[in-house]
Amino acid sequence: MNVCLIRHGETAWSLTGQHTGVTDLALTAHGEDQARALAPRLQALAFSQVLVSPRLRAQQTCSLAGSYGGSVIELDLAEWDYGDYEGRLTMDIRRDNPGWDIWRDGCPGGESPSVVSARADRLIARLCRMQGTVALFSHGQFSAALAARWIGLDLVEGQHFALNPASLSQLGIDATHGDRRMIELWNQN
Template identity: 35%
Template sequence: MPLPILPTQLTLIRHGETAWNAERRLQGHLDIALNAHGLAQAQALGRALAATAFDAVIASDLQRAWQTAAAIAAGRQLTVQQDPALRERGYGSFEGLLYADIEAAYPAEFAAWQARDIDAVMPAGSRVAESFRQFYTRALAAIVAWAARYAGGRIAIVAHGGVLECAYRAARGLAPDTPRDFSVLNCSINTFSVDAGVLTLHSWGQVAHLAPATLDELP
């Protein structure tokens, strides 16, 4: 009789800080690098996870994610695998704008977004615009697919705030249209198990490794 396949252990991480995070400018699919603080956060994250054995390190193909993932993969016999399906939600013409500017330029679409209309789509412009329902389906499918690929193992995935939100909602059984009353912090450590496509949350929002004293110790 074949042995049962054990759940995949998943460490899910939001990328480190970017300059646009700090000024509340919407990034979406725009490819923004980590700022100096974000690079320090990534270093601290890599050190915090140094004793954890991973079978794979996976990231969104946007550089703020794979730069963060590179700090986890450093010193291991692993290459960061990049997956566009782990990108942040596509916000179309909203991307690159401050939240206040979005509200001024697109009042109706901004109101629908803030009201959590999960089927509302932003003006596309030259970039992809997704409803939250479309994004939720994409993000979860990507997470589950990577977990299945490394079934019974342990993986790290570095993605974006929206992707982490989707995972948290799925694991907690929260409907996509309910208010987000939980934080999704840059470079926080969040742990799940994935069994037959079902996510179970074990810990959320671990940031002790990002304490100012810890960051100050880094070279």
């Protein structure tokens, strides 16, 4: 079993660095081009299932990267809910809350790290029951959280797994050690 993890293409807020969780932004024209550029690489893979975040930007990326008509909306693939910090820049948040770190502190009115970790673990449990290659169209911080939890790290370690828009990563299981999950490819554009 392999997991192909695809971050959505550029949006206006990913370009500016604003935290974008529940705000349903469309891709920019450049983001659409980025999504289309994924198509040749993804067409070479035979997906047994395609799961997509409920957010428009992930759905657009999925469609432009290959028009996967059998894709399924997966609520657990949604980006971190930033609550009161939605649409804000980290530097602006830290003016009001010095030392704030989403990986440690979460977001007031949004999700805590423990909630995001539980969501990632729930999704991993379902993924591990699937066969073949599964495509996941998701977001930057949730995908980093998922990768950290995939290899058994605490959620806070997700801070070390940056993802560019329209990037491709692969999570897998060691063929000789079936209980060892691995990151096989990370942040390829």
